[in-house]
Amino acid sequence: RKEVEQDPGPFNVPEGATVAFNCTYSNSASQSFFWYRQDCRKEPKLLMSVYSSGNEDGRFTAQLNRASQYISLLIRDSKLSDSATYLCVVTLPNDYKLSFGAGTTVTVRA
Amino acid sequence: DAGVIQSPRHEVTEMGQEVTLRCKPISGHNSLFWYRQTMMRGLELLIYFNNNVPIDDSGMPEDRFSAKMPNASFSTLKIQPSEPRDSAVYFCASSSLQGVGQFFGPGTRLTVL
Numbered sequence: 001r002k003e004v005e006q007d008p009g010p011f012n013v014p015e016g017a018t019v020a021f022n023c024t025y026s027n028s029a030s031q032s033f034f035w036y037r038q039d040c041r042k043e044p045k046l047l048m049s050v051y052s053s054g055n056e057d058g059r060f061t062a063q064l065n066r067a068s069q070y071i072s073l074l075i076r077d078s079k080l081s082d083s084a085t086y087l088c089v090v091t092l093p094n095d096y097k098l099s100f101g102a103g104t105t106v107t108v109r110a
Numbered sequence: 111d112a113g114v115i116q117s118p119r120h121e122v123t124e125m126g127q128e129v130t131l132r133c134k135p136i137s138g139h140n141s142l143f144w145y146r147q148t149m150m151r152g153l154e155l156l157i158y159f160n161n162n163v164p165i166d167d168s169g170m171p172e173d174r175f176s177a178k179m180p181n182a183s184f185s186t187l188k189i190q191p192s193e194p195r196d197s198a199v200y201f202c203a204s205s206s207l208q209g210v211g212q213f214f215g216p217g218t219r220l221t222v223l
Contacts, residue, residue: 034211043201043214044153087153089211096141096160096205098212100153 003027006088006101013078013108020074021104023088030099033064033071036087038103044087047073078108112136114215116202122221128190131218134183135204143212144177144187145201153201159185192222 006023013019025033033050048055050062050071061074071090075082088101115134123129135142143158157167159179167177174193179185189196199219203212 036211043217046211046213049211096143096158097155097166098143102152 002101003099004088004090004101006104008102008104010105010107013106015078015080015108015110017078017108018074018076019078019106019108020072021086021106022070022072023101023104024068024070025088025090025099026069027090027092028066028069029092030069030090031093032091033062034089034098035060035062035071035073036089036100038085038087040084044100047086075106078106080108080110082106083108114202114204114213116200116215116218118218119216120219120221122223123192124223125193126191127222128188129192129196129220129222131187131200131202131220133185133187133202133215135185135202136206136213137183139204139206139213140182141205141212142179142185143203143205144185145203145214146198147201147217148198156187189220192220194222196220197222 035047036044037047038044048057050064054063059076063072085103085105087103089098117132141160144156147153156169157177162179177187199217201214201217203214205212
């Protein structure tokens, strides 16, 4: 079983729509959680950390469910510029290594 | 504020040649990571350094790959001899603290013919 699993998508949504997707992780000891965004032929960029109580950053909302071992990302009022692959990332305690999911592709159309 | 710097950005070489990729982490970051990304395998961690010391090189594919970090501001990843299956994008990333995420360089797109 992979450490981090994501629905690869693609999620094709119109501008202004809301899109949400999840990521599951296998190790219950996982401690830190992140969403990264990767544009085509570019490097992954940190989008946001995911906190236990959930957190928002503008149109982006991240949630963590430790009991069910998943994190989610919701994008409100989608923009064309939100089209990208979103990578779910987890780490273990006292470990610098990041475990990456394979990514969820989102395409926002005009 | 400069991010992670990698060079070259693109490299095309022939099978059997030596390839050296370079990385300058963000100043003040004490951890450095080398990744490889392909369509088939996604993003793979090759090796990471903490305070210039290699901590985990279990992701290095084979002896043809080697990495060094002679000081806090420079690291190299060398492939000798290169093979076509080494073709990928190689990313370098750095971080300062556990739990705060890593910052990636723009990557080196390697093509081995």
